[in-house]
Amino acid sequence: MMAAPTKAVADSATSSVQTLTIGKALNLGLRAAMEADDKVIVMGEDVGKLGGVFRITDGLQKDFGEQRVLDTPLAESGIIGTAVGLAVRGFRPVCEIQFEGFIFPGFDQISSQLAKLHYRTQGGVKVPVVVRVPFGGGIGAVEHHSESPESLFAHIGGLKVVSCSNPADAYWMIQQAIRCDDPVLFFEPKRLYHSGAVKAPVDTAAAPDPLFASRVVRQARGARATVVAYGPSMKVCLDAATAAAEEGIELDVIDLRTLSPLDLDPVFESVRRTGRLIAVSEAPAESSITSEIAARVQQECFYSLEAPVLRVTGFDTPYPPSKLEEHYLPDLDRILHAVDRALDW
Amino acid sequence: MMAAPTKAVADSATSSVQTLTIGKALNLGLRAAMEADDKVIVMGEDVGKLGGVFRITDGLQKDFGEQRVLDTPLAESGIIGTAVGLAVRGFRPVCEIQFEGFIFPGFDQISSQLAKLHYRTQGGVKVPVVVRVPFGGGIGAVEHHSESPESLFAHIGGLKVVSCSNPADAYWMIQQAIRCDDPVLFFEPKRLYHSGAVKAPVDTAAAPDPLFASRVVRQARGARATVVAYGPSMKVCLDAATAAAEEGIELDVIDLRTLSPLDLDPVFESVRRTGRLIAVSEAPAESSITSEIAARVQQECFYSLEAPVLRVTGFDTPYPPSKLEEHYLPDLDRILHAVDRALDW
Amino acid sequence: MSSPEQWTRPEPGAGPAATAAEPTPEQVKAGLRATTEGGPELTQLLTPEGERVPSEQFDPYVADVDIDVLCGLYRDMVLVRRGDREANHMQRQGQLGIWVPLLGQEAAQIGSGRALKPGDMAFPSYREHGVAFTRGVDFKELLGIFRCTDQSGWDFQRHGFHPYTIVIGNQVLNATGYAMGQKFEGKVGNTDGDGRPSSTDEATIVYFGDGATSQGDVHEGFVWAAVYDAPVVFFCQNNQWAISEPTERQSRLPLYQRARGYGFPGIRVDGNDVLGCLAVTRWALEECRHGNGPVLIEAFTYRMDAHTTTDDPTRYRLSDELEEWKLKDPIERVRAHLTRRHGIEQDFFDQVQADADAFAAELRDFCFNMPDPPPERIFSNVYAEPSPVLDAQREEYLAYLGGFVEAGER
Amino acid sequence: MSSPEQWTRPEPGAGPAATAAEPTPEQVKAGLRATTEGGPELTQLLTPEGERVPSEQFDPYVADVDIDVLCGLYRDMVLVRRGDREANHMQRQGQLGIWVPLLGQEAAQIGSGRALKPGDMAFPSYREHGVAFTRGVDFKELLGIFRCTDQSGWDFQRHGFHPYTIVIGNQVLNATGYAMGQKFEGKVGNTDGDGRPSSTDEATIVYFGDGATSQGDVHEGFVWAAVYDAPVVFFCQNNQWAISEPTERQSRLPLYQRARGYGFPGIRVDGNDVLGCLAVTRWALEECRHGNGPVLIEAFTYRMDAHTTTDDPTRYRLSDELEEWKLKDPIERVRAHLTRRHGIEQDFFDQVQADADAFAAELRDFCFNMPDPPPERIFSNVYAEPSPVLDAQREEYLAYLGGFVEAGER
Numbered sequence A, B: 001m002m003a004a005p006t007k008a009v010a011d012s013a014t015s016s017v018q019t020l021t022i023g024k025a026l027n028l029g030l031r032a033a034m035e036a037d038d039k040v041i042v043m044g045e046d047v048g049k050l051g052g053v054f055r056i057t058d059g060l061q062k063d064f065g066e067q068r069v070l071d072t073p074l075a076e077s078g079i080i081g082t083a084v085g086l087a088v089r090g091f092r093p094v095c096e097i098q099f100e101g102f103i104f105p106g107f108d109q110i111s112s113q114l115a116k117l118h119y120r121t122q123g124g125v126k127v128p129v130v131v132r133v134p135f136g137g138g139i140g141a142v143e144h145h146s147e148s149p150e151s152l153f154a155h156i157g158g159l160k161v162v163s164c165s166n167p168a169d170a171y172w173m174i175q176q177a178i179r180c181d182d183p184v185l186f187f188e189p190k191r192l193y194h195s196g197a198v199k200a201p202v203d204t205a206a207a208p209d210p211l212f213a214s215r216v217v218r219q220a221r222g223a224r225a226t227v228v229a230y231g232p233s234m235k236v237c238l239d240a241a242t243a244a245a246e247e248g249i250e251l252d253v254i255d256l257r258t259l260s261p262l263d264l265d266p267v268f269e270s271v272r273r274t275g276r277l278i279a280v281s282e283a284p285a286e287s288s289i290t291s292e293i294a295a296r297v298q299q300e301c302f303y304s305l306e307a308p309v310l311r312v313t314g315f316d317t318p319y320p321p322s323k324l325e326e327h328y329l330p331d332l333d334r335i336l337h338a339v340d341r342a343l344d345w
Numbered sequence C, D: 001m002s003s004p005e006q007w008t009r010p011e012p013g014a015g016p017a018a019t020a021a022e023p024t025p026e027q028v029k030a031g032l033r034a035t036t037e038g039g040p041e042l043t044q045l046l047t048p049e050g051e052r053v054p055s056e057q058f059d060p061y062v063a064d065v066d067i068d069v070l071c072g073l074y075r076d077m078v079l080v081r082r083g084d085r086e087a088n089h090m091q092r093q094g095q096l097g098i099w100v101p102l103l104g105q106e107a108a109q110i111g112s113g114r115a116l117k118p119g120d121m122a123f124p125s126y127r128e129h130g131v132a133f134t135r136g137v138d139f140k141e142l143l144g145i146f147r148c149t150d151q152s153g154w155d156f157q158r159h160g161f162h163p164y165t166i167v168i169g170n171q172v173l174n175a176t177g178y179a180m181g182q183k184f185e186g187k188v189g190n191t192d193g194d195g196r197p198s199s200t201d202e203a204t205i206v207y208f209g210d211g212a213t214s215q216g217d218v219h220e221g222f223v224w225a226a227v228y229d230a231p232v233v234f235f236c237q238n239n240q241w242a243i244s245e246p247t248e249r250q251s252r253l254p255l256y257q258r259a260r261g262y263g264f265p266g267i268r269v270d271g272n273d274v275l276g277c278l279a280v281t282r283w284a285l286e287e288c289r290h291g292n293g294p295v296l297i298e299a300f301t302y303r304m305d306a307h308t309t310t311d312d313p314t315r316y317r318l319s320d321e322l323e324e325w326k327l328k329d330p331i332e333r334v335r336a337h338l339t340r341r342h343g344i345e346q347d348f349f350d351q352v353q354a355d356a357d358a359f360a361a362e363l364r365d366f367c368f369n370m371p372d373p374p375p376e377r378i379f380s381n382v383y384a385e386p387s388p389v390l391d392a393q394r395e396e397y398l399a400y401l402g403g404f405v406e407a408g409e410r
């Protein structure tokens, strides 16, 4: 049985409000989850002594031991595949994939076992595995270290896919994902892990929002367009909204948080007011989550749309050499340009 | 150097017109490609003596030998990964994945190497590998044998994805895919392989349509809606159009043929006339090719649409026990129901 | 599971017959002619002729196998074969979408399955109907998978028998993870008050084929198990074929030798020798329970029928081969042993045959009356926790279906 | 390539220095104290002290290595180390996004790389700058990858050197496929007119690390190569660490023994002994060219620097370990050997040092002047054949960019 997380959390923090980066919030969230339930184990490459290449699991092995924080052999199918077995046994494994570009060797175990065991057994087997995936670009990295493959998992039934964009969500969502009885792909905005720009106070005692719900993060009477995004794109969208407001154009901004199943009701509601939607993501547009948003919004808000849903995304190419990523990634200008196009449609 | 394929084909067929199933057309197409270019090799599980579990490679090992038709060890990453190496060496491997549900162990080699080598090397390395994937449901099979994962590959830059729906396309598209210098994921409608219902005359001497182009397969003045689909769904869409016509409602029907990059110009053109679009696919709708179609059509045809783009697809679940697949798969009634909804919008 | 032209019902064919209760003169002759194969490394406790071969290492593991136990193993194998044949036949009659025959692998499955204790966990592939039987999973519970009304039908925890896994190799990693969990929970290497190994120690066994050994997942399972000393027995049924591909397409060396490269024991046992399989698996499981796992067992056996009911083995293998393996039939040798060495009378064999017939009849009745699942099943248990998107899809679809009902259609 | 806080430029650190041309007294003392490690199975032709150890099996493979060749190998290693240090330094200065040091692995890379013939093909991982050097790939051509202006910069065919592969294990399968192609094209096992092995026979070598051995792809490469007798040398540089994980996290047994389970030879060579690496790799390549491949070589070496410039090894390993391995430095032992056994004078070492400095200066100049790629590069070579969708995206984006130019922005 799990203790109520809020209690455990309160115990482990001296005050209930701390100013945290996303990386530190994740670290504390993991720690709280491990304290609350000794079936929670952390596994992955270099997550032990090193604390992960991003230090998200820093200190956990020291405090919880080698049997709860496993430096695994170097193979992602092995990580996911053994996590499935551990979950069948009653554990709640939290797997770290070192970079999103290395999740693909584990794709089969994710799509064939992790996503389907519960369905296959009519609910007889639960596989509460969390797969943590640092994702996204903008860190000046070499190939395979800057991709955004989340849409691939959103297409697969049986998986839940979420992404956090700020420290409070990072802290709470990771705990909620671990408590969730479904497999959760947890996409973390690696560019922002240690960024001071999104550092924020986190009240570790306050009741969190539900995990599988999007959130309106900026709303204005008279807003003329809606911007929807998730994870690393949230910051740039909020910056764009600030810039637009300075020019007198108010934007609603919505953080999806849950990428599958999508919680689009707040988006529909906003679009019905604004008449315009810009969907933003670093991933290629083709057959993606932003496609899905456009497809569903054009259906639900058919008579409200004053312009088509526009998308600001990565291009339909492999991730380019990162010297070019400023061109590849949605930035403030491209978002504002899309807003302008929508307004001028 | 490759001989012109038409010549080789003419040699191997007694008359230039034969009535073929899709399965036989693929078999003859593969044979023609192997005759035209001795760098073409076929590899996969059971493709040799057995001729593949669907017999698509029937007789090829007998005639071309064990070095050109390889019964490989049982591992899909191995199949794709060695095919990449063979392609780097100058071969043109055609890999058979036994059923689409077993492509996932090969996902990493597809997304990390097959899709990216050409880009990574600025064109220095070509990887002309064709990955043949029998896909789709309706065959009363057990789990993992009825899925439609094509959208996952459409999302990955660097891959081309196609699907054939009739014997003539099967015969020509497989040869064109093999001649193409890009990696091609070739999705074959397994349900129709040996179906008499889509058996048709194939002129093995006639010049084929381009590979990466969609095709309007039914068009009528005064058509009131457009239906777009691909592969195994084409037959049911055409049947639906016939049924609708009997009730006085004409439909344009478009066979996508190329799923990535999408060739949507004919769709835009049609929708501008009809004002309505139904996109049909057996795959789950979420973050899929049908999402992409909806997203792009709502943008390109914003002022022409009289109803939102509607989708008739598999549900966002794992593929169900196949006793239920008649409910899961788009059928004539569901398509006509969508047409009605679009007309009544 | 691979199925050429799966939607075409094949003609009822003349598959190998279920073993008759009484050996024919040919069978006796054949048994005598039978030679041991599988190389000198093969562990065998019962020859094809039914002779007991002593083994210093493994005899202790079957010291308790008296005549009753032997008769029980015989009965297990006959029932399982009978059930297998019945299911195969029902597939021919269109009652099942497909069947995956175990014919010829009864000894490997019953021997290893009976070696398990209730607290152990077995991870099957898709052919382990015999193992299922030993785990108390009713044959009837298997049928849903093959009738395609279901994807897995039993309570895995109660039976210690994980759902079938179709994607080759996947279960090897899942089993290894499960075994790691047994270890992490302290269920390995304990001693009771008297210093003897604790009876509550646990182990895991995972089944896979010769073809599966090529998959990366199987390798990674070996790596993980070795690194974490996981209490898992890797039980490879080398039935000589991976659909149409002989074992030479997967390996240069006997498969049990694969273990050499990882630093844990690998052993080849005669997979048609139920006693040998029992002994070797008991030994391997004890190694695991004591904390000395993992172990690889290669059970050298033969797939006597097609890969599945949709397969046509005449395209790729000679019937001579089958004839030769018939001489090594796993059931016949136990019958010969029971008759010649233990004087078991015909009565017993008749009774087993009657039980098997009843078993088959029950199976048949059940199968013919299996209900189709309701359309709602498509949407159930996709997630353990609710999904509003899916709920909406279900409601929309059911309303749509309801429309037909109202309209009197469908 | 894994990079904690990659966007934060770390402080310039005091990494191990490039080997000075002249051994310090400490170095000499250290060399004398150095002990052989890697177990008794280690093949070694040159001890850490610079003594030549005879080997019946491998001496014939270095019979042609005269003093000039030895000096050449020494020079190769010094240049490569100097280039490596320079690149590492440039990363600290912000000129490269990341660098992957090869420090300590010079002998494994130069020895094996120099064993290759022009017609052979090498498949590197991401640390094989030394092998690149032996294949005539200019160090400068490597920089684009690490400056992130490019993803691979050389003509693989001309050099017989495949692009770097970052996803662990992938290249092992690609190389195996390539080697299968060599075999299918009849480039293996031929004889010249005089009955001697043909000089046009080819082989492939593929590089990977100790960590990589756990990946399914590496296993599948072994399976394929064994089944198809592919002429491929699997060259595993066991540098003791996979980022922060020691080799024990990947295997119970020495890694070269992995080959046992597949039925091809596996051998452990002192990876800090350039002569040993040359000999063993030549032998293995000949095995392959003669049609007896594959072969696994484990080069037992040490990663003397961090995993990459973004890694901080002080978090997971003791500096003692590094100190011990310094005694086994791959360059020092050749210098000692050249000095003591061949009387090579200081002049030579001075000249090599000067060459190395020039090499580094050139590299540095080049790096500081590398242009950024144009935005169009994003869209080029996604496909070999045109894609109208992508063409439209490119045009739209370039037009959008053009708008800024017109507006005088950006």
Ligand SMILES: Cc1ncc(C[n+]2csc(CCOP(=O)(O)OP(=O)(O)O)c2C)c(N)n1
Pocket: B045, B074, B076, B098, B102, B105, C001, C002, C127, C166, C167, C168, C208, C209, C210, C211, C212, C213, C239, C241, C242, C243, C303, C307
């Ligand atoms: C990953 C994967 N690839 C392909 C298949 C199709 N397939 C089903 S069984 C089989 C052969 C398996 O052979 P083996 O491992 O020897 O087991 P056996 O069927 O002989 O018991 C194949 C190729 C599959 N199920 N999974």
Ligand SMILES: Cc1ncc(C[n+]2csc(CCOP(=O)(O)OP(=O)(O)O)c2C)c(N)n1
Pocket: A045, A074, A076, A098, A102, A105, D001, D002, D127, D166, D167, D168, D208, D209, D210, D211, D212, D213, D239, D241, D242, D243, D303, D307
């Ligand atoms: C599939 C995959 N998973 C994870 C990584 C991240 N990663 C890069 S290098 C490395 C360690 C590799 O260790 P080893 O194989 O010993 O090679 P070395 O770096 O020591 O040369 C890891 C985990 C990767 N590149 N690819």
Ligand SMILES: [Mg+2]
Pocket: C209, C210, C211, C237, C238, C239, C240, C241, C242, C243
């Ligand atoms: Mg088999």
Ligand SMILES: [Mg+2]
Pocket: D209, D210, D211, D237, D238, D239, D240, D241, D242, D243
């Ligand atoms: Mg290493």
